[in-house]
Amino acid sequence: xxxxxxxxxxxxxxxxxxxxxxxxxxxxxxxxxxxxxxxxxxxxxxxxxxxxxxxxxxxxxxxxxxxxxxxxxxxxxxxxxxxxxxxxxxxxxxxxxxxxxxxxxxxxxxxxxxxxxxxxxxxxxxxxxxxxxxxxxxxxxxxxxxxxxxxxxxxxxxxxxxxxxxxxxxxxxxxxxxxxxxxxxxxxxxxxxxxxxxxxxxxxxxxxxxxxxxxxxxxxxxxxxxxxxxxxxxxxxxxxxxxxxxxxxxxxxxxxxxxxxxxxxxxxxxxxxxxxxxxxxxxxxxxxxxxxxxxxxxxxxxxxxxxxxxxxxxxxxxxxxxxxxxxxxxxxxxxx
Amino acid sequence: xxxxxxxxxxxxxxxxxxxxxxxxxxxxxxxxxxxxxxxxxxxxxxxxxxxxxxxxxxxxxxxxxxxxxxxxxxxxxxxxxxxxxxxxxxxxxxxxxxxxxxxxxxxxxxxxxxxxxxxxxxxxxxxxxxxxxxxxxxxxxxxxxxxxxxxxxxxxxxxxxxxxxxxxxxxxxxxxxxxxxxxxxxxxxxxxxxxxxxxxxxxxxxxxxxxxxxxxxxxxxxxxxxxxxxxxxxxxxxxxxxxxxxxxxxxxxxxxxxxxxxxxxxxxxxxxxxxxxxxxxxxxxxx
Amino acid sequence: xxxxxxxxxxxxxxxxxxxxxxxxxxxxxxxxxxxxxxxxxxxxxxxxxxxxxxxxxxxxxxxxxxxxxxxxxxxxxxxxxxxxxxxxxxxxxxxxxxxxxxxxxxxxxxxxxxxxxxxxxxxxxxxxxxxxxxxxxxxxxxxxxxxxxxxxxxxxxxxxxxxxxxxxxxxxxxxxxxxxxxxxxxxxxxxxxxxxxxxxxxxxxxxxxxxxxxxxxxxxxxxxxxxxxxxxxxxxxxxxxxxxxxxxxxxxxxxxxxxxxxxxxxxxxxxxxxxxxxxxx
Numbered sequence: 001x002x003x004x005x006x007x008x009x010x011x012x013x014x015x016x017x018x019x020x021x022x023x024x025x026x027x028x029x030x031x032x033x034x035x036x037x038x039x040x041x042x043x044x045x046x047x048x049x050x051x052x053x054x055x056x057x058x059x060x061x062x063x064x065x066x067x068x069x070x071x072x073x074x075x076x077x078x079x080x081x082x083x084x085x086x087x088x089x090x091x092x093x094x095x096x097x098x099x100x101x102x103x104x105x106x107x108x109x110x111x112x113x114x115x116x117x118x119x120x121x122x123x124x125x126x127x128x129x130x131x132x133x134x135x136x137x138x139x140x141x142x143x144x145x146x147x148x149x150x151x152x153x154x155x156x157x158x159x160x161x162x163x164x165x166x167x168x169x170x171x172x173x174x175x176x177x178x179x180x181x182x183x184x185x186x187x188x189x190x191x192x193x194x195x196x197x198x199x200x201x202x203x204x205x206x207x208x209x210x211x212x213x214x215x216x217x218x219x220x221x222x223x224x225x226x227x228x229x230x231x232x233x234x235x236x237x238x239x240x241x242x243x244x245x246x247x248x249x250x251x252x253x254x255x256x257x258x259x260x261x262x263x264x265x266x267x268x269x270x271x272x273x274x275x276x277x278x279x280x281x282x283x284x285x286x287x288x289x290x291x292x293x294x295x296x297x298x299x300x301x302x303x304x305x306x307x308x309x310x311x312x313x314x315x316x317x318x319x320x321x322x323x324x325x326x327x328x329x330x331x332x333x334x335x336x
Numbered sequence: 337x338x339x340x341x342x343x344x345x346x347x348x349x350x351x352x353x354x355x356x357x358x359x360x361x362x363x364x365x366x367x368x369x370x371x372x373x374x375x376x377x378x379x380x381x382x383x384x385x386x387x388x389x390x391x392x393x394x395x396x397x398x399x400x401x402x403x404x405x406x407x408x409x410x411x412x413x414x415x416x417x418x419x420x421x422x423x424x425x426x427x428x429x430x431x432x433x434x435x436x437x438x439x440x441x442x443x444x445x446x447x448x449x450x451x452x453x454x455x456x457x458x459x460x461x462x463x464x465x466x467x468x469x470x471x472x473x474x475x476x477x478x479x480x481x482x483x484x485x486x487x488x489x490x491x492x493x494x495x496x497x498x499x500x501x502x503x504x505x506x507x508x509x510x511x512x513x514x515x516x517x518x519x520x521x522x523x524x525x526x527x528x529x530x531x532x533x534x535x536x537x538x539x540x541x542x543x544x545x546x547x548x549x550x551x552x553x554x555x556x557x558x559x560x561x562x563x564x565x566x567x568x569x570x571x572x573x574x575x576x577x578x579x580x581x582x583x584x585x586x587x588x589x590x591x592x593x594x595x596x597x598x599x600x601x602x603x604x605x606x607x608x609x610x611x612x613x614x615x616x617x618x619x620x621x622x623x
Numbered sequence: 624x625x626x627x628x629x630x631x632x633x634x635x636x637x638x639x640x641x642x643x644x645x646x647x648x649x650x651x652x653x654x655x656x657x658x659x660x661x662x663x664x665x666x667x668x669x670x671x672x673x674x675x676x677x678x679x680x681x682x683x684x685x686x687x688x689x690x691x692x693x694x695x696x697x698x699x700x701x702x703x704x705x706x707x708x709x710x711x712x713x714x715x716x717x718x719x720x721x722x723x724x725x726x727x728x729x730x731x732x733x734x735x736x737x738x739x740x741x742x743x744x745x746x747x748x749x750x751x752x753x754x755x756x757x758x759x760x761x762x763x764x765x766x767x768x769x770x771x772x773x774x775x776x777x778x779x780x781x782x783x784x785x786x787x788x789x790x791x792x793x794x795x796x797x798x799x800x801x802x803x804x805x806x807x808x809x810x811x812x813x814x815x816x817x818x819x820x821x822x823x824x825x826x827x828x829x830x831x832x833x834x835x836x837x838x839x840x841x842x843x844x845x846x847x848x849x850x851x852x853x854x855x856x857x858x859x860x861x862x863x864x865x866x867x868x869x870x871x872x873x874x875x876x877x878x879x880x881x882x883x884x885x886x887x888x889x890x891x892x893x894x895x896x897x898x899x900x901x902x903x904x
Contacts, residue, residue, distance in 0.1 A: 052807035053778065169672075198671035199834070199878040206880075210888040225808060228880030233888050255882050262809075269812045271841035272881050273864050279841065281813025285777040505722040508686070512710055513733045513788065514740025527727050615727065 008082065009040035010187055010219045011064065016077035018056075018063040021070075031289045033059040035243040036077070038316060041187075046213060046220040048234030048251065050227060050266070054286060056243040057223050061189050064221070065108055066090030066098055081106065083186050104134045107180035109190040116176045117164040123175055124160040131182050146182065152215070153178045153208055170201035174208065181212050188213070188220045195224060206233050227266055231255055239263045242287045242297040245316065249323030259325040261302050296328065304329035344609060351605035357598025361591065365414055368407035373400070375408035375562045387583055394583035397574040402587055409562045410591055413545055416479050416563070420544035421537045423483030428490040429533065433521045435491070436498025447495070453488035461485065462547070466556045473558055478551075482544050490536040494529050501525045531611050538603035542596055549592065564588045625698055627660040627828055628683065628796055633692035635678050651675040651682070652852040653692070658796070660697070663826045665818060667843035667860060669875070671834055675852035680800045680832045684715050696796070711741045714789035718801040720781035724773045730781075731769050734758070734788050741792040757790040760825070761817060779810030786817065790825075797821070800832045815842050836879050840864045848872050 018034040033056040041047040051057040059072065064079045068091045078088035083105040087093040090106075110116060117126050127146045128139075135142060147157040153174050164172055173193060180188055190209065194202040210233060213220050222234055230237050230251060238248035239260065247260040258264045269279050284301035287293055293300055299309035306328060314326040325331065344351045373380045379399035387394045393402035435446040465481055466473055501507060501524075510520045545564070551557045552565025559566050571577075571584040608614055635651040652675075658666055670676035681687045682694060685701050694701045696712060704712075717723050724730055734754040744750045755765035761783040773781060782802060789797055799818070803811045815838050821827045833839055839846055839860060847857040848869070856869040867873045 052809060199880075200671070200874055203878040203880070207888050226880070227808065227882060231882045232880045266808055267882055269808065270882060271812070271815075271837040272883060273837055273840045273876065273879065276841070276861070279812045279816075281779070281811060281816065282809035285780060286807065286809075505717040505719055506725045508715060508717065509723050509733060509785070509788070510725075510736075512684075512715055512792075513736040514707065514710065514792075515736060524725050524728070527725075 009042050010082050011041040011079065011221070013037060013039050013064065013079045014077050016060070016063060016079055017075040018059055018068075018072060019075050020059075020072055029290055032292065033072075033243055033289055034063060035292075036313075037240075037243075037245045038077075039238050039245060039248055041219050041221055043186075043219055044213075044217045045235040046210070046222050046233060048230040048237040049221065049223045049240060050225065050230050050237060051240030052225055052286060054242075054289065055240040056289070057240050058191055059243075060240070061191055061221060061223055063089075063091065065106065065189055066093070067108075081187065103130055103180075103183045103185065105185050106187045106189070107183070107185045109177055109180045109188065109193045111192040111195055116179065117172065119164050121163075122160070123162055123164065123167075126175075127160065127179060127182065130179055134183050149182045150175075150178055153181075153212060168201075170197055170205060173197060173201075173205055177205070177209060177212070181216065181218075184216050184218070186218055188218055189223075190220060191223045192225075193222075194229065195226070202229075209233070227270060239266070242292060243289055244297060244326065246298065246327070247323075247325045248316075249320070253320075253323055257320075257323075259319060259323065259330045260298075260327050261304050261329070262298050296326070302329075340609065344605060348605045348608075350601045354598050354601030354603075354605060357594050358602060361410060361414070361595045361598060364407050364591065365411035366407075368404075368411045371404045371407060373404055375405065376560060384579070384581055393587050394581070396570070396584050397576065397579070397581060398570060402583055405562060405567060406587055406591060409564050409567050409588065410595070412475060412561055413548065413564045413592070414595070416475055416548055417541040417545045419476065419479040420482045420486060421540045423480065424487040424490070424540055425533055425537055427483065428487040428494055428536070429526075429529065431487070432491040432494025433498050433525055433529065436495040437502050437517070437521060437525065439499075439502070443495075447492075450488045450491050453485065454492075456485065458485055458547075462551060463556055466551075475558060475561055475563075478548070478557060479544075482547065486540055486544060490532070490540070493532055493536070497529055497532065498525060501528055531607050534610060535603055535607050538599050541599060545592065545595070564592045625660050626657040626695070627697060628658040628830070629693075629695040629698075630655050630657070630683075631693045631695070633679075633682060633689045633694055635675070635682060635687060636690050650678040650852050651689075654679060654847075654849075654852075654854055655692075656847060656854075656857070658828050658830075660795075663822050663828045664844040665822055665829045665831050665842055667831045667833060667839045667846035668849060669833060669836060669839055669846055670849035671875075673851065674849040676832050676834075676849055677800055678852075679849070680715075680798050680830065683798050683830060684713060685709055707740070710794075711792055712794055713796045713798060714792050714794040716782070716785050716789055716797060716799040716802045719805045720778045720785055721773065721805070723781065723785045726773050728772075730771050730773060730776075730784055731765070734768070734784070734791055737788055737791040753791055754787075757787040758784070760790055760821075761787045762813075763787065777810065778806045779814060782806055782814050783817070786814075786821075790821075794827070796828050796830065798830045798832070801834070802831070803838060804833070804835065811838070818842055836864060836876060837881065848875070 016034055016037045020031040020033055022029050037060060049057045049060065062068070062072065063074050066089065068074055074089060074091050080088055081090070084090065084093065084101060090098055117123065124143065128142065132142050135145065146160060150157055150159065155171065155174055155178065159167060159171065159175060167175065177193070194205050197205060206229065209220065224230065234251045236249065237251045237254050238245050239262065240246065241262050247254065247263050254263065255267060258267050265282050269281065271279050282301055287297050295311045296309045296314050299305045302309065308328050314328045314331065316324045316326045317331045318324045319331055345355070368375065381391065381395045381399055381401050383395055383397050383399045385391050385395040391401055391403070393406065395401055396405065431446050431450060435443045462481070469477070507520065507524065510524050548557065548563060549565035549568065552559065552563055552569050553572065555569055557565065559569055567588045568585060571581070576584040632653045632655050633651060634649065634653055636647045636649045638647055658664065668676045668679060678687065682689050688702060696704065696709070701709065724733060735750045738744045738750045738753045742753050744753060751765060758764050758768060763780065763783055768784060776784070803814050806814055818829055818831065819842055822829060831843055843860040845858065846860045846863060847854045848871070849855065850871045856863055856867060856872045863872070864876060867876050
């Protein structure tokens, strides 16, 4: 993803750690949901994050977006945005700085669109609540702008006058996407935005996200557990397992040449229409993050596990150009 | 059970304070058993004496020792509150869980009864009962009447939780495991409603003690049984405040406030402990 | 040849709204199909949200009664069954394994309860044997599960326990409503394969409700595709999904994203606007 005016990545995450800490009547628990994640998102690309439930992907993006509420705490590392120089994470910047960049520079698309749209207010009011402050101008100017933007996401301007419950699930998700993009933010975080949608609607919404991203040149951090969606939409892809990034690289490269045994399994286990080949599930259980296995967290389930895997955490190494993987077996083989 | 008590004492300040307050109140009530004077007797000590070393909380114009009178009064008042709360909780639980789980005509019938009780004007009914029953009106009877009038709001609350529990998948798993309706209600759904029961118990005791005091102050109860309200009734009859016998009113009021605050703190802290979310978090199952 | 399960023009409508503005919503319209008793199969019902597939599942399970039409189990109207006797023949598996068991209760009590109430077993040891046997059929064992709470197990394991619980009752038919949609991808295929084994080794028939065309293609023998309560296409699973004829089936099939659909929305160059083929709205 190289462009002439690109001066470094928009988001640079370094060794980020976020833990859940809770104290209930003497039972202290610390869940290391994100444990040392490093990656970068460039200007004008869609970076995908894949992972299963409790892999920490949602915790990771919450930490990046500064949505830290107890018991979630950012413990170490940094997540720098190019539009927020001087702070090494949004969660560490003062509230007025954060308010100034939200929606304008950074926006968030969530899974449940109903959580964003106030059910008692017309869509028009939600638009005003969120974006008027940032865009300025008179009320009429703003409404005209909102209508123009809705046309861009192929929605009729009449939805502005509707209440959220009058719209279908797909329409509502389009409205939230329109809300998240009206200020032309530099960076959009999308957390499972299509998971609740039917496949036919999902396809349209994904196409829309891509179209609007291209038009604005924004960067998108796109989270979903659905590998099919990643294959179709994202430019680069990071695979998370048990709170750590285990592999990242260009999406086509990951699908055509997956290196980490977990990634390989994820891709190989997907059934396809027209293919009757036997597919197997992975043995074992995802680790308990309150007491994760030492060394590589995947080693108890890994077909390639070696003694070193149980003791030493594998480093993320750029094994192939632009393709990093954290696996002793793969990186040793590449070195030999 | 002991471990729960230990955890609560060790980690929860509200529980500790509540325990001390309720402990003092309970001790007062227990002392009534070793009272120096029979609670119903009058003119056993010199009247109108201020607090002193001989009579710790003074004496009343009726020649009773305020301290010993108070022990009997708080015992009866507590007993009354607990009885109303326990009885009305049972009714609220049964009605709420059944209506929410069974739905259909059972729900409609139970809820129309429920709504009737919600809109009945409480005070006129109680006074009516007093005039009809007169001398046969006793504390247990009044408690039963109050319990019958005091469950309706909470039954609605419990029903709303039961309605959502009914739609959860584990309810279907229980049905298809062959559990009977009462087993599902008692074993599967009850743990989720208990926090409501605990917090409403507190409210309900406050409410019933408050009503009892009000009725007693107005003289609409069996005034020969000493209660906190009964003490204030007699103090008013003797215009204690005008006569400057402040200790006759101040100590009963202070004790009943202590009861309220103590029970409230206990309920709040126990609620936090018993809440399914906090229970799950302690078990390590919060998601 | 008698039918194990037979649906004869089954419809279900719900009334919505208040006293004066009641309107009927038809969730399922005239659905008919039959499962043979002597030929166990995985019969898939495909549909999206609002297609009526879950309502159909709940009618087969006897949780809802159909508004019209008949559902017969072994030739007898489902409504005529004594509830307990019916549950000994038909058992459910639900969508969310984390919700299938009360989070505050130990898992094994559901298994023991099922063995007691449907297996006629009494006493601790008599109950343990069928439970252990059922758990072994799904790749677990009683010592692994005994005394455990739901949160101590993964979604895949919980779904196995849910299947084992259904097996304890020794049913002839299992109705599985979206059983893998909440299970992690790495564990999903072991559950799907397990359904295949139950059919092949135990001779169980399974009604598999799903929105996922790929697993339907992978595991099922026959299928129906539902749209807004109506069956739009039916037939052998692989034939239908390889060459769907109804426009809706085709639309569904084309919307499935797999690793092979790589780059469906990827721009040739990100700066240029892309032609979005999927956008027809």
